[in-house]
Amino acid sequence: MLWNxxxxxxxxxxxxxxxxxxxxxVIENICVxxxxxITHEDLVNVTVIAESTPGPVAIxxxxxxxxxxxxxxxxxxxxxxxxxxxxxxxxxxxxxxxRFLEIAWVASAxxxxxxxxxxxxxxxxxxxxxxxxxxxxxxxxxxxxxxxxVLINLLNWxxxxxxxxxxxxxxxxxxxxxxERKGGEQA
Amino acid sequence: xxxxxxxxGFLKVGLFSFGGAYAAIPxxxxxxxxxxxxxxxxxxDMIAVSESTPGPIMVxxxxxVGTRQAGIPGAIIATLASILPAFVIILLIMAVMKRxxxxxxxxxxxxxxxxxxxxxxxxxxxxxxxxNAVLPLTAAEADWRPLALAIxxxxxxxxSRKIKALKKGISPILLIGISAVLGxxxx
Numbered sequence: 001m002l003w004n005x006x007x008x009x010x011x012x013x014x015x016x017x018x019x020x021x022x023x024x025x026v027i028e029n030i031c032v033x034x035x036x037x038i039t040h041e042d043l044v045n046v047t048v049i050a051e052s053t054p055g056p057v058a059i060x061x062x063x064x065x066x067x068x069x070x071x072x073x074x075x076x077x078x079x080x081x082x083x084x085x086x087x088x089x090x091x092x093x094x095x096x097x098x099r100f101l102e103i104a105w106v107a108s109a110x111x112x113x114x115x116x117x118x119x120x121x122x123x124x125x126x127x128x129x130x131x132x133x134x135x136x137x138x139x140x141x142x143x144x145x146x147x148x149x150v151l152i153n154l155l156n157w158x159x160x161x162x163x164x165x166x167x168x169x170x171x172x173x174x175x176x177x178x179x180e181r182k183g184g185e186q187a
Numbered sequence: 188x189x190x191x192x193x194x195x196g197f198l199k200v201g202l203f204s205f206g207g208a209y210a211a212i213p214x215x216x217x218x219x220x221x222x223x224x225x226x227x228x229x230x231x232d233m234i235a236v237s238e239s240t241p242g243p244i245m246v247x248x249x250x251x252v253g254t255r256q257a258g259i260p261g262a263i264i265a266t267l268a269s270i271l272p273a274f275v276i277i278l279l280i281m282a283v284m285k286r287x288x289x290x291x292x293x294x295x296x297x298x299x300x301x302x303x304x305x306x307x308x309x310x311x312x313x314x315x316x317x318x319n320a321v322l323p324l325t326a327a328e329a330d331w332r333p334l335a336l337a338i339x340x341x342x343x344x345x346x347s348r349k350i351k352a353l354k355k356g357i358s359p360i361l362l363i364g365i366s367a368v369l370g371x372x373x374x
Contacts, residue, residue: 075277111370121308
């Protein structure tokens with residue numbers, strides 16, 4: 001069973017291009033429909049959990065399915081399995097990537113690619129902002145983080161993103177506690 | 188001690204990478220730049236490489252930086268460090284299942300984190316575009332080609348979503364391919 005988990009997730013890890021959400025559809029196909037390791041509801045639940053916890057969705061799913069099947073050892077087997085293919089590929093690429101990038105036309109190609117990557121990241125940010133529930137506290141925190149981060153990058157301030165994240169979490173919690181208290185007094 | 192630095196650096200990355208693969212990029216960027224592990228250009232090139240290979244970007248970057256800094260042991264340490272927080276957190280959540288996730292205080296904290304992450308990602312996208320497309324204009328010999336390329340790519344990428352036959356528009360990988368071809372032609 002451990003070997004089976006490892007191999008299955010190795011295959012999922014090797015053939016899923018295009019990020020975590022593409023992987024979920026493959027996991028649905030293999031782990032829910034073919035192998036009946038977890039139910040569809042399980043998978044939806046773990047996706048929701050994955051969105052609100054750190055780490056890539058694919059890793060979270062592998063850990064979850066592995067644990068359900070075979071406890072701690074199962075979760076280790078599945079997680080290592082899903083990571084190993086990309087590990088091997090990137091390790092092989094890293095041997096020659098820098099020399100490859102020195103070739104003139106490759107360097108030109110990557111100058112173009114850098115512009116595209118900037119666009120892609122900006123697009124992810126905008127799409128996430130659109131999907132976000134439009135509560136005032138969220139909008140204020142988003143804009144504050146955006147402005148601060150642009151300034152940090154532009155002016156080379158030595159403020160860590162982690163500090164921004166922790167401050168945002170603290171502000172959100174304090175605002176919530178404040179509202180809850182006010183609500184309590186009124187009632 | 189490079190192994191310890193890789194371990195701590197990528198544990199930080201793994202622990203604070205909320206909201207999917209791209210959400211981790213600002214933090215990865217900050218960590219790898221502060222340790223001087225890779226240049227900003229190399230980092231962006233790696234993001235492009237990650238887009239066209241399987242596996243989460245965060246894990247790919249960890250493997251790449253680990254390999255370049257300290258060979259296979261470095262790659263293993265960095266990769267495991269980047270996934271360990273996600274792994275442990277999912278196990279913890281399964282142990283206390285959903286009670287934590289549905290807790291109203293935990294939700295208030297999550298609201299703050301999510302909003303902040305979206306702001307930070309958007310800012311990083313803005314910064315990357317500024318650096319690779321706008322900044323060349325201010326050089327001694329103003330170079331308008333990157334900005335023109337950015338505009339063309341934006342029109343292609345966002346415009347393709349308006350075409351019904353393409354449904355969701357062209358994929359990120361296709362955009363990177365187009366940008367590489369245009370890069371070779373233009374630069």
